[in-house]
Amino acid sequence: MPRRRFSTAERTALYLAADGYCQVCGTALEAGWHGDHIEPHSVGGPTEILNGQALCPHCNLQKGDTYMRLRKWQEDGLRKFLGTAGDFLAVATPGAGKTTFAVQAAKAMIDRGEIANIVVIVPTAHLRGQWAKSAQRGAGIKLDSNFVNRNQQIARDFDGVVATYQSVAASPLLWRKMACDPRKPTLVILDEVHHAGDSEHLAWGAALSEAF
Structure with missing residues (x-):
């Protein structure tokens, strides 16, 4: 099975790329922030930094399963x-x-x-x-x-x-x-x-x- 979780190095890269702020709502990221798959893992999205973003827990949970692949x-x-x-x-x-x-x-x-x-x-x-x-x-x-x-x-x-x-x-x-x-x-x-x-x-x- 492909791995689901981002590694420590990948999480660090995602945090730095976001400049320490949630990439949806813009609030400062605190301990426990989420490494999110832009294209969800559940639909085949790879666990790599190009498919990742740093989100606060609220925004990641709000995202839920609403992802839709676009043409x-x-x-x-x-x-x-x-x-x-x-x-x-x-x-x-x-x-x-x-x-x-x-x-x-x-x-x-x-x-x-x-x-x-x-x-x-x-x-x-x-x-x-x-x-x-x-x-x-x-x-x-x-x-x-x-x-x-x-x-x-x-x-x-x-x-x-x-x-x-x-x-x-x-x-x-x-x-x-x-x-x-x-x-x-x-x-x-x-x-x-x-x-x-x-x-x-x-x-x-x-x-x-x-x-x-």
Whole structure:
């Protein structure tokens, strides 16, 4: 069986590479910090420093089993996404894994401390549950798929919400208030955004511009 634990020399190298700080949350590492496999050992990740990182126990335990191996285009797209501060358009064929890409992009921003909330907007109601399940399964992200406008704000026990374009069109100023609060940086994901440009849904596009 391949070894699971990093050697003393490897742990020292990981600690020095992290400059003594958790590579997810940035807190100073204390005695008992974890040598973590970036690609989990359980899915074949090798026990070597190139696949290792120094994490505080909390971040390593939070990571759990949410690792997901990405396709080549998803890895390339994620690097490009994390390298830009503006809007980002991802275009891929049906079944290529656009939802997985978006979920992992959101997780990366959470891990880097860049966002505090996630708002996902979808064209149909049945996609709300699918999105919530994908986010929970793929990254441990909890999205409220039952959110309605009268709730006024995202519940504290959720990382964000999934709603429809119709909901935004019904109250764009509410969504602007939720998504543009500087105290809670928010990532907005517009799933199948081309629907907002359809001639029969011109109100959707106007509401998105006003809300986000």
